[in-house]
Amino acid sequence: MAGSGQEHDSRDPVPDRLANRLGIAGPPGYRDPQGVELVVEFSFFSNSSGLSVAEIAALTGANPCAGADLSRIITGIAPIDRAGADDLTFVKDAQYAEALATSRAGAVLTTERFAHQAPAGVVTLNVRKPYEAFVTVARQMYGSALRPVSAFGTQGIAPSAVVHPTAQIGSDVTIDPFAVIGPSVTIGAGSLIAAHAMIGERVQIGTDCAIGAGSTITHAEVGDRVVIHPGCHIGQDGFGYVSDGKGHIKIPQIGRVVIHNDVEVGSGTKIDRGGLRDTIIGEGTKIDNLCQIGHNCMIGRHCIIVAQSGLSGSVTIEDFVILGPRTGIIPHITVGKGAMLLSRSTVYDNVPAGAVWGGFPAQPRRQWLREILALRNLTARGRRTKT
Secondary structure (H helix, E strand, O other): OOOOOOOOOOOOOOOHHHHHHHOEOOOOOEEOOOOOEEEOOEOOOOOOOOEEHHHHHHHHOOEEOOOOOOOOEEOEEOOOOOOOOOEEEEOOOHHHHHHHOOOOOOEEEEOHHHHOOOOOOOEEEEOOOHHHHHHHHHHHHOHHHHOOOOOOOOOOEOOOOEEOOOOEEOOOOEEOOOOEEOOOOEEOOOOEEOOOOEEOOOOEEOOOOEEOOOOEEOOEEEOOOOEEOOOOEEOOOOOOEEEEOOEEEEOOOOOOEEEOOOOEEOOOOEEOOOOOOOEEEOOOOEEOOOOEEOOOOEEOOOOEEOOOOEEOOOOEEOOOOEEOOOOEEOOOOEEOOOOEEOOOOEEOOOEOOOOEEEOOOOEEHHHHHHHHHHHHHHHHHHHHHHO
16 A cells, blocks of 8 residues: 555455454455455354254254264355355255365265265265255254344334324334334334335234335235335236227226235335235245236235246236246236246246246247247258258
């Protein structure tokens, strides 16, 4: 640094005062091939005091390898190539089996097929579904990462929050700075309303919910343990007009949005309220970022709707349906129970229960793939003819 009388070496360790500010813990950060540290590693999430190998085995039903130190404490989780001596990792298929041979992890969840490839210092825990077992442990160790918390460290209601005197606020509710709670709102115990969120008149929010920063909720009833991530807008007008030669006449949208228990809605998603019926999101459904749910849609239980998907008005999605990213569905379509729509599907017809469809327009997967193959063969034949 100029004027300091001492040049800074980028290979020097991070000063203690900076390390303290960043909360650095664990192994050193990423380094380039010359060993220069590029990124200081630290975590925004604190874990528990750790779990012993015996506790992990009991939690997951895994079988420890012969001679395993069951009292060994594991305090973190990491991918196979980043795991250190105190970390748990997993290997579920051959893609990462080679990396297991050089892993420095403290313990690994894997199958009997790959367990023999672990170095001598790594405790192997054999289990039929390694990744699912790994998730079980991760949830135990990092429970605080499962649900948003106050970004401001608020306890109770922040002084700058605006809460209407007729609102009913349950016990242990957190309301962050500049949130707005409207007249006759009900918020259940243990819920979080993040900064700049707006909860409109008479909205009902259940217990242990989290409403993300900058979200708006109007004309809605929200169940328990619902997570709405930042920037969502729920309960606004549906897109309904009657058109004639003079223009477009707006149709009153007098329904609600009803979100059942254990739903999660990703950042930037919009859910319109119903026109005459309610828009309904069923129990346990998970909606990714940047999705659009039109008015009068009825989404069943435990569905998965992946990013940038759009449902036009009055679409019915039955239970356990999966919509791949960028799926589009025209109005008044029904997607049957357990069906799957592949990425970028555009749906113009009802989809039978349990079917797998894809393409534009969407159709049964095998038919879609046959048409793609036929088109490739046709274009290849054309290129050969020209040459």
